[in-house]
Amino acid sequence: MIRVASPVPAIEAGPSDAPRPEEWDDLFGRARAPHPHYARHVVEAHQRAGLAAEALRFVTVRREGRLEAALPYRMVRDLSGLGGRVARPFLSPFVTATAPLVADGPDAVFDALVAGLGAASGGRAWRWPLLSLDGPAGAGLVAAMDRAGWRRATVAAFERPVLDRRPSHDAFLAGHPHRARLKDLRRRAKRLSEAGAVTFETAASGPGLERAVAAFLALERAGWKGAAGSAMACRPEHAAFARALFGPTHGPVGARADILAVDGRPVAISLALTGGGTATLLKTAYDEDRRACAPGLLLEAEIVRACHETAFADRLDSATLAGSALESLYRERERVAEIIAMPPGRDALSLERRVRLARFEHRARDAARRRLGR
Known part of the structure; x- marks a missing residue:
C-alpha cells in the first residue's frame, strides 16, 4: 500500500488481495453506478468455474480503513508491448464492462486509485478495454489520470445501447426515433402468435431460475453457436460459470431470466444480472427455427415493457458490442472505449506505437x- 497526499485524511492505495466479502459487498452498494462484473458474486463465480485465478490481485483504495475503490487486474504479455508485460483489468468472455468500483x-x-494503478503495474502501461467513458467511474478515472500526468489514447470506441426508464411504457414509445422498427415488431409478434399461445415470464431465484438457465443452455447449443462450438454448453467451464452465476446469490447482485414461450416451449431466453438500479443483459438465446419472427428481439421488447411496468430497474444495459440489434430499440447510448494509459516516466515504447500495435x-x-464466417 502507498499513502497518497490528499486533503482527505488517511487514504491508502495499491495492489492487494481480494477484499473481504462484507466490505466488497458494502462497496458495491455505495459505488457510483456500479456494474456487476466486478461484484463479489460474479468474480467468485468466475473462480468457481476455473475462469479466474483464485488468488486474483486487486488495486484497492481505503480511506480511514474503509474500502473506497476496487479493481481486479492481471499483468499479461501483450502485443501492445511487443510481447512485454502490461496491466489489464480482469477480463473473461463474459465481462462486458471494466470500470472500477468506486x-x-x-x-x-x-x-489515490490512479496512484495505486501505477504502483500495481510497476510503472508499466495499462491496456484498458470496455471502459465506459460516460459512466461516473470511467469519467472520474480518466480525469484523475489526466491530473496525474498520465498519457493516454483511444484504441477503439463504440456507442453501446442503454435504456433509461421513463415514467411509463407509453412515454418510452412516444417520439421513438425508430418507429419503423416498432411497427415491424408488432407485425412479427402477430405472426408468432399464429403459432400458438405466446407468454412472457420471469424467474429470479430458486427452481424457476435453475430451469430457465438449463433451458437457455439447451436453446443456445441448438443454434449456430452450438454448431460452431461457442455456445456456453459446449465448454464445461462456461456451463459451470452459468450455473454458478445464476445460482443462489448472497449480496447486492441479483439474477434474472426472462422467457418468451409459445405453447409453453421457450423460443427466447435472456439472462441478466441486477444491482445498483441497473439490469445488465448478459446473454440471449432464441429458437432459430423461428428466426423470421425475431423472437429474441420480441423478448427484448417485452423486457422493456416489464421494466416500465414493474420498475425492476432504472436502467437497462445491453452489454453489447457495436452493431447490436438493440440499437433500434434502446434510445440512449453510452460511449465505451479501449484505451492505453501510461504513468509518467520513461518507457521503451511510445504511446503512439502501442496504439498502432x-x-x-x-x-x-x-x-x-x-x-x-465465410
Whole structure:
C-alpha cells in the first residue's frame, strides 16, 4: 500500500488481495453506478468455474480503513508491448464492462486509485478495454489520470445501447426515433402468435431460475453457436460459470431470466444480472427455427415493457458490442472505449506505437472472424 497526499485524511492505495466479502459487498452498494462484473458474486463465480485465478490481485483504495475503490487486474504479455508485460483489468468472455468500483465521494479517491494503478503495474502501461467513458467511474478515472500526468489514447470506441426508464411504457414509445422498427415488431409478434399461445415470464431465484438457465443452455447449443462450438454448453467451464452465476446469490447482485414461450416451449431466453438500479443483459438465446419472427428481439421488447411496468430497474444495459440489434430499440447510448494509459516516466515504447500495435491486433482479429464466417 502507498499513502497518497490528499486533503482527505488517511487514504491508502495499491495492489492487494481480494477484499473481504462484507466490505466488497458494502462497496458495491455505495459505488457510483456500479456494474456487476466486478461484484463479489460474479468474480467468485468466475473462480468457481476455473475462469479466474483464485488468488486474483486487486488495486484497492481505503480511506480511514474503509474500502473506497476496487479493481481486479492481471499483468499479461501483450502485443501492445511487443510481447512485454502490461496491466489489464480482469477480463473473461463474459465481462462486458471494466470500470472500477468506486464509492460515491471525493475526487481524491480517484487520485489515490490512479496512484495505486501505477504502483500495481510497476510503472508499466495499462491496456484498458470496455471502459465506459460516460459512466461516473470511467469519467472520474480518466480525469484523475489526466491530473496525474498520465498519457493516454483511444484504441477503439463504440456507442453501446442503454435504456433509461421513463415514467411509463407509453412515454418510452412516444417520439421513438425508430418507429419503423416498432411497427415491424408488432407485425412479427402477430405472426408468432399464429403459432400458438405466446407468454412472457420471469424467474429470479430458486427452481424457476435453475430451469430457465438449463433451458437457455439447451436453446443456445441448438443454434449456430452450438454448431460452431461457442455456445456456453459446449465448454464445461462456461456451463459451470452459468450455473454458478445464476445460482443462489448472497449480496447486492441479483439474477434474472426472462422467457418468451409459445405453447409453453421457450423460443427466447435472456439472462441478466441486477444491482445498483441497473439490469445488465448478459446473454440471449432464441429458437432459430423461428428466426423470421425475431423472437429474441420480441423478448427484448417485452423486457422493456416489464421494466416500465414493474420498475425492476432504472436502467437497462445491453452489454453489447457495436452493431447490436438493440440499437433500434434502446434510445440512449453510452460511449465505451479501449484505451492505453501510461504513468509518467520513461518507457521503451511510445504511446503512439502501442496504439498502432493494438489497432493492428484488432484488424487481424476482425479479418480472422470474417474468414471464419465465410
